[in-house]
Amino acid sequence: MTTEILRLDEVTVKFGGLVAVNQVSFHMNKGEILALIGPNGAGKTTLFNLLTGIYTPTSGAVLYKQQVVNKLKPYKRVEMGIARTFQNIRLIKNLTVLENVLVAHQGCNSESVWSSIFLSKKTKENRQAVVNECMEVLKIVGLESKIDEFAGNLPYGEQRLLEIARAMATKCQLLLLDEPAAGMNSQEKKQLVDVIRSLSQKYNIEILLIEHDIRMVMSIADRIVVLDHGKKITEGIGSEVQNNPEVIKAYLGEDI
Numbered sequence: 001m002t003t004e005i006l007r008l009d010e011v012t013v014k015f016g017g018l019v020a021v022n023q024v025s026f027h028m029n030k031g032e033i034l035a036l037i038g039p040n041g042a043g044k045t046t047l048f049n050l051l052t053g054i055y056t057p058t059s060g061a062v063l064y065k066q067q068v069v070n071k072l073k074p075y076k077r078v079e080m081g082i083a084r085t086f087q088n089i090r091l092i093k094n095l096t097v098l099e100n101v102l103v104a105h106q107g108c109n110s111e112s113v114w115s116s117i118f119l120s121k122k123t124k125e126n127r128q129a130v131v132n133e134c135m136e137v138l139k140i141v142g143l144e145s146k147i148d149e150f151a152g153n154l155p156y157g158e159q160r161l162l163e164i165a166r167a168m169a170t171k172c173q174l175l176l177l178d179e180p181a182a183g184m185n186s187q188e189k190k191q192l193v194d195v196i197r198s199l200s201q202k203y204n205i206e207i208l209l210i211e212h213d214i215r216m217v218m219s220i221a222d223r224i225v226v227l228d229h230g231k232k233i234t235e236g237i238g239s240e241v242q243n244n245p246e247v248i249k250a251y252l253g254e255d256i
């Protein structure tokens, strides 16, 4: 049985007179990898900002785990299990790889001042458990051997993988990846695809990704939603989308 995790119901986002997202509806099932594609300005990033609580819909509803979250603050959505990465890398460059992941871990932020001062056995055990969980994610993204390197010293592709590890450390259930392959070479992209698959399988999470590399999208996504000028023009599995005349027209900008 498929369980629905996320639903957008006729969602519209307007910036003054500009309709960035126009009555868009789609859903995501448990464990699914869904890709959001479309030409520049199609409304993809606006949708991500809507899902993370940066924007509220002008009309329509966003339901996460059957709950309307239209007005829920971003930090509340993180607590509910929604995490994201950004198009431009936002690591803390002068912290180590492990420290970058540790600061994102929910467990690190729940320690009281007193438990930090007195360091009880339980506090020490909790801290070790947090480190172990972070190490587990770092292993999956292939950065296990680089935990003591400064994030800013990592090659570009590894910085992007570290961003994913950081999002995972929030213990997310829905992972939003905003152009994770941007600027990567083909070897780094291959590694990224393996990482996304491993995370999906190991943690049984949902992954929604915006990606311009269509070949990568086809190889990794269970389903694809296509936006153009704020509207959903189609959705389906790779072969359905690839051969859709409206999709070809949106990308090539001409009738076929």
Ligand SMILES: Nc1ncnc2c1ncn2[C@@H]1O[C@H](COP(=O)(O)OP(=O)(O)OP(=O)(O)O)[C@@H](O)[C@H]1O
Binding pocket: 015, 018, 019, 020, 038, 039, 040, 041, 042, 043, 044, 045, 046, 047
């Ligand atoms: N904060 C904002 N204020 C006004 N207009 C905005 C704002 N954010 C986005 N837009 C506009 O909304 C439309 C959709 O933008 P959006 O960034 O969501 O597209 P996109 O599909 O992510 O594009 P890209 O692939 O280039 O990142 C564009 O016309 C953009 O200029």
